[in-house]
Amino acid sequence: xxxxxxxxxxxxxxxxxxxxxxxxxxxxxxxxxxxxxxxxxxxxxxxxxxxxxxxxxxxxxxxxxxxxxxxxxxxxxxxxxxxxxxxxxxxxxxxxxxxxxxxxxxxxxxxxxxxxxxxxxxxxxxxxxxxxxxxxxxxxxxxxxxxxxxxxxxxxxxxxxxxxxxxxxxxxxxxxxxxxxxxxxxxxxxxxxxxxxxxxxxxxxxxxxxxxxxxx
Amino acid sequence: xxxxxxxxxxxxxxxxxxxxxxxxxxxxxxxxxxxxxxxxxxxxxxxxxxxxxxxxxxxxxxxxxxxxxxxxxxxxxxxxxxxxxxxxxxxxxxxxxxxxxxxxxxxxxxxxxxxxxxxxxxxxxxxxxxxxxxxxxxxxxxxxxxxxxxxxxxxxxxxxxxxxxxxxxxxxxxxxxxxxxxxxxxxxxxxxxxxxxxxxxxxxxxxxxxxxxxxxxxxxxxxxxxxxxxxxxxxxxxxxxxxxxxxxxxxxxxxxxxxxxxxxxxxxxxxxxxxxxxxxxxxxxxxxxxxxxxxxxxxxxxxxxxxxxxxxxxxxxxxxxxxxxxxxxxxxxxxxxxxxxxxxxxxxxxxxxxxxxxxxxxxxxxxxxxxxxxxxxxxxxxxxxxxxxxxxxxxxxxxxxxxxxxxxxxxxxxxxxxxxxxxxxxxxxxxxxxxxxxxxxxxxxxxxxxxxxxxxxxxxxxxxxxxxxxxxxxxxxxxxxxxxxxxxxxxxxxxxxxxxxxxxxxxxxxxxxxx
Numbered sequence: 138x139x140x141x142x143x144x145x146x147x148x149x150x151x152x153x154x155x156x157x158x159x160x161x162x163x164x165x166x167x168x169x170x171x172x173x174x175x176x177x178x179x180x181x182x183x184x185x186x187x188x189x190x191x192x193x194x195x196x197x198x199x200x201x202x203x204x205x206x207x208x209x210x211x212x213x214x215x216x217x218x219x220x221x222x223x224x225x226x227x228x229x230x231x232x233x234x235x236x237x238x239x240x241x242x243x244x245x246x247x248x249x250x251x252x253x254x255x256x257x258x259x260x261x262x263x264x265x266x267x268x269x270x271x272x273x274x275x276x277x278x279x280x281x282x283x284x285x286x287x288x289x290x291x292x293x294x295x296x297x298x299x300x301x302x303x304x305x306x307x308x309x310x311x312x313x314x315x316x317x318x319x320x321x322x323x324x325x326x327x328x329x330x331x332x333x334x335x336x337x338x339x340x341x342x343x344x345x346x347x348x349x350x351x352x353x
Numbered sequence: 354x355x356x357x358x359x360x361x362x363x364x365x366x367x368x369x370x371x372x373x374x375x376x377x378x379x380x381x382x383x384x385x386x387x388x389x390x391x392x393x394x395x396x397x398x399x400x401x402x403x404x405x406x407x408x409x410x411x412x413x414x415x416x417x418x419x420x421x422x423x424x425x426x427x428x429x430x431x432x433x434x435x436x437x438x439x440x441x442x443x444x445x446x447x448x449x450x451x452x453x454x455x456x457x458x459x460x461x462x463x464x465x466x467x468x469x470x471x472x473x474x475x476x477x478x479x480x481x482x483x484x485x486x487x488x489x490x491x492x493x494x495x496x497x498x499x500x501x502x503x504x505x506x507x508x509x510x511x512x513x514x515x516x517x518x519x520x521x522x523x524x525x526x527x528x529x530x531x532x533x534x535x536x537x538x539x540x541x542x543x544x545x546x547x548x549x550x551x552x553x554x555x556x557x558x559x560x561x562x563x564x565x566x567x568x569x570x571x572x573x574x575x576x577x578x579x580x581x582x583x584x585x586x587x588x589x590x591x592x593x594x595x596x597x598x599x600x601x602x603x604x605x606x607x608x609x610x611x612x613x614x615x616x617x618x619x620x621x622x623x624x625x626x627x628x629x630x631x632x633x634x635x636x637x638x639x640x641x642x643x644x645x646x647x648x649x650x651x652x653x654x655x656x657x658x659x660x661x662x663x664x665x666x667x668x669x670x671x672x673x674x675x676x677x678x679x680x681x682x683x684x685x686x687x688x689x690x691x692x693x694x695x696x697x698x699x700x701x702x703x704x705x706x707x708x709x710x711x712x713x714x715x716x717x718x719x720x721x722x723x724x725x726x727x728x729x730x731x732x733x734x735x736x737x738x739x740x741x742x743x744x745x746x747x748x749x750x751x752x753x754x755x756x757x758x759x760x761x762x763x764x765x766x767x768x769x770x771x772x773x774x775x776x777x778x779x780x781x782x783x784x785x786x787x788x789x790x791x792x793x794x795x796x797x798x799x800x801x802x803x804x805x806x807x808x809x810x811x812x813x814x815x816x817x818x819x820x821x822x823x824x825x826x827x828x829x830x831x832x833x834x835x836x837x838x839x840x841x842x843x844x845x846x847x848x849x850x851x852x853x854x855x856x857x858x859x860x861x862x863x864x865x866x867x868x
Contacts, residue, residue: 181704
C-alpha cells in the first residue's frame with residue numbers, strides 16, 4: 138500500500154463517455170481485482186477505481202465512465218500526458234484466491250465499467266478458466282474484447298442488434314445454461330447484481346459461490 | 354407468531370450502561386445516548402407488515418432495569434427473540450440466552466451482529482442459540498426467515514435461506530452458505546416510528562443540537578468505501594447497497610411534517626457523495642424542507658465531498674458532519690487503509706466550516722504501532738484544527754480490535770493482543786501491546802478532551818457568534834452543556850482504566866507482559 142503522484146501516459150477515448158486513463162506505474166503493487174483512490178493534485182477529492190490493467194503491465198490503467206456534472210471523472214478525461222494524478226492504494230478484497238485460479242471455473246458477470254476487475258483478472262492470471270458476460274447499451278462498448286481469448290467474452294447489448302447477444306445480461310443468464318460448479322463474480326450496477334443473484338440462486342447456485350462488488 | 358427484537362439493558366460493575374454508538378460500537382457510559390438501531394427497526398417494521406406480532410423491546414431506551422426487562426420478556430413469551438451483539442458484550446448475551454432458554458425452552462433465539470456473523474459457530478457453541486445470522490441485511494433475512502419458520506415445522510432441516518447457521522435437530526450446526534451481499538434497499542420498508550417508540554431516542558443523543566432528533570433509514574449499507582482495517586464494515590463478505598435518493602427524501606419529508614423532527618442524522622458508514630449527494634440536497638430544497646427548521650447530518654470521509662457539493666448541502670440546511678481523522682501521520686493512515694491524504698484534511702474542513710457546517714472529528718489513538726511522535730502529531734494537529742475553528746466538536750476513542758475486523762485479525766496474528774476475554778474489548782482501556790506506556794495514550798485523550806475548556810477554543814466559539822447563524826448561537830449555549838457532560842464521562846472512564854491498569858501493570862511486571 139502506498140500513495141503518491143503518478144504521471145499521466147495518456148487518455149484513450151473508447152466511446153463518447155468512456156475512456157481509459159493510463160498512468161505510470163511507479164512500482165505500485167496490487168492484487169488483481171483491487172482498486173485505487175485517484176484524485177487530481179490539490180483538489181482534495183478522490184474516487185475509487187478498480188485496476189483495469191493486469192499485474193504484469195508496466196502501466197496502471199483505469200476504465201472510467203464520465204459522470205454528467207461529476208466533479209472528478211470529467212477532469213480526468215481532460216488530462217494530458219505528463220500531468221499528475223494522486224494515487225492511493227491498493228485496496229479491496231474483490232480478488233481471486235490464487236490457488237482457486239488454477240483449479241476452478243469462473244463466471245464473470247459485469248455491466249459497463251464493472252468489467253474493469255475482470256479485464257485485470259484475465260490479464261493477470263494465465264490459463265484462467267473463465268466466461269465473461271458483459272452488459273452494455275451498445276456493442277461498441279465492448280472495450281478491448283480482443284484482449285480476451287476467443288469465446289470467453291460475450292457482449293450483451295440492449296440497444297444494439299450487432300452484438301453477441303441482444304438484451305440484458307440477465308436475459309442471457311435466463312436463456313443459457315450456467316455451470317453449477319463455477320465461482321460467480323458480479324460487478325457493476327446494483328440492480329443487475331440483484332437480478333443476476335436471484336437468477337443464479339434459482340438455478341441452485343449456492344450463495345457461497347457468488348461474490349459481488351457494487352460500482353454504481 | 355410473536356417476535357421480540359430485544360436490546361437488554363447491560364450494566365457493568367461501574368454502574369455504566371452499554372450504549373450502542375457510531376457504527377454499532379458498544380461503549381459503557383453513565384450518561385445515556387440512545388441510538389435507534391435502524392436496520393433492526395426496519396426488520397421490525399417489515400415483520401409487522403407481514404402480519405407478525407412484533408415486540409420492540411429496547412430495555413435501554415425504555416429505561417428498564419435488567420430485572421424488569423427480563424421479567425417483561427419472559428411474561429411476553431415471544432416465539433422468537435432476536436438479539437444484536439458485538440465483541441464486548443458477547444459474554445453477556447451468551448449468559449443471558451442460557452438463562453432465558455431454561456425458562457423459555459420453546460422460544461427460538463436468533464443472534465445477529467458483526468461479531469457472531471464472523472464467528473457463528475462460537476456463539477452456537479457458547480449458548481443455546483438456534484440461529485446465527487451471517488448477514489448485515491438483518492431486515493431482508495428476517496423477512497424471509499420468520500415466515501419460513503412459521504410455515505415449516507421442519508425448518509431446522511429444510512431452511513435454505515442464504516446466510517444462516519442453524520442448529521439442527523441433532524444439535525449439529527448447518528450453514529446455508531454465504532449471505533447475499535447486495536440487497537435492493539428500496540424494498541425494505543421505511544421505519545414505523547410508532548412501533549419503535551421513536552421519541553425514546555429523540556432527546557438523549559450528543560449528535561443533536563435540536564430535539565426531537567432521529568436517525569433516518571441509512572442510505573448506504575454499510576459503507577461505500579469499506580476498506581478501513583479497524584472498521585466492522587470491511588471484509589471479503591461485504592460490499593455496499595444504496596437507497597435511492599427519492600425514497601430517502603420521502604422519509605425526511607414525513608419525519609419533518611408528520612413527526613415534527615428537528616434534526617435528522619443518517620448513520621450510514623459513509624453517506625452519499627457526488628451525484629447522489631447533490632441530488633439529495635437539491636431534493637431537500639425543491640421540497641422546501643430546508644426551511645422547516647430541521648438540521649441534517651451524516652458521516653463522511655475526507656476527499657469524498659467537493660466544495661460545490663458542501664456549499665449546496667449547507668444551503669439545504671445540513672449541519673452536522675461526522676468525519677474520521679484517525680491519525681495525523683501518513684504511515685498510520687496507510688496502515689489503516691484510510692484512503693485519504695493528510696495534506697487535504699484542512700482544506701476539506703475549511704470548506705465545511707466556511708459553509709456553516711459543524712464538522713465533528715472522530716479521532717483514535719492507541720494503535721499497536723503508534724509511537725510517541727505519531728501520537729504527538731495527532732494531538733497537536735487536532736488541537737490546531739479545533740483552535741482554528743476548522744472542526745467544532747470531536748471525540749477520541751482508544752482503537753480497540755473488534756468483531757474480527759482486519760485490524761483485529763492483524764492484532765491476533767502479530768500477537769499483540771493482551772487479552773482474550775471479550776469483556777475487555779469495551780474500549781475503556783487499551784488491550785494491545787504498544788511501543789510506549791498506555792498511560793501516554795490516556796493522557797493524550799485527556800489532553801484532547803481538555804480542548805473543550807481551553808481559552809483559545811472558547812474564544813473561537815465566541816467569534817462564531819459574529820456569523821449570526823442560529824446554529825452557532827445554539828452551539829455555544831445548548832451544545833456546550835452536553836459537551837461538558839460527555840467529556841466528564843470519557844475522563845471518568847479513563848481514570849477508571851488507569852487505576853485498573855496500574856494494578857494490572859504491577860501484576861504484569863511479574864509476568865513479563867510489555868506494554
